[in-house]
Every structure is written in structure tokens, then in C-alpha cells.
Amino acid sequence: MRLLWVTALVAFLIDQASKFLVFRMMALAQAEQIEIFPPLLIFRKGLNTGVNFGLFADSSPAQRWFLIGLTAILCTGLVIWAMRSFERRIEFFCVGLIVGGAVGNALDRFLFPGVRDFLNMSCCGINNPYVFNVADVFIFAGAIGLVLFGKERSDRKKAS
Secondary structure, three states: OHHHHHHHHHHHHHHHHHHHHHHHHOOHHHHOEEEEEOOOEEEEEEEEOOOHHHOOOOOOOHHHHHHHHHHHHHHHHHHHHHHHHOOOHHHHHHHHHHHHHHHHHHHHHHHOOOEEEEEEOOEOOEOOOOOEOHHHHHHHHHHHHHHHHOHHHHHHHHHO
């Protein structure tokens, strides 16, 4: 269980440090866009007031507080699930990634009108219009990790 909390803290700190570095130190807030390795990596200023991919971005300001509350409920549920069901370190690690990333994005919603995004990646003639952040990467990686390495999957493997 300790691994979950350590992973969550590290993921949260990396997310917040990356946002500080890009928005404050590299002044993305004023520049709007910084080309790092175009088109593979561009820092592009974004503020997501909605959910994934900006869905419901034009909703009421109350949505901001609803999403913060929903994050708290979901993270609490994940931690309870982990405490009751998980045995393997990889499972605790994956939940830590999700919780750390989710709390990082929730802090953005608390401090700003939405989540600060800045990563834009395109390749092979495909122009990706979306931006995301390091917290999103942690959340996605943790969710994929739970699917691949979770208890249910290992139980099914044993039965085969």
C-alpha cells in the first residue's frame, strides 16, 4: 500500500513540476506555442475546462466543482479497491499513477478554470489538434497497467 502513496506523490510532483517548468519558466502562457521537435513534440498552450478531449467544455462553471468532487470520489474508490483486493506491487503502482495524475489535474481545476495542457504530438503527416499533459499520461498508463496486470487478468491466466 505504501507503494501506491509514494507513486501517487511522485506522479503528482512530476506533473506539477512539468506544468511549472513549461508555463512559468519557458513562458508558454505568453508564447502560446513552443516548437521542441516539430512535428513530433510541440508545447501548445491549452486549458481544458471540460473532460477528455475537451468534451463538455462549454458547460456551466459548476461543472468545474463537480469534476473536482468526482475526482475525489473516484480516487477514494480506487484506493479502497486497492486496499481490499490488490496483492501485487504492480497493481498498487498503477493505482498510484492514476491517483497522482488525477489529483494533479484536480489541483489545476481548483487553481485555474480548467486543466493546463501543453503536450502536442503529431507524426507521419497526421496533424493532431489535441493537447494533453503529464498527468494524463500517468492516468492512461495506470489504467492500461491495471487492464494488463490486474488481479482479474492474472486469475484468468491461472484458470487457463
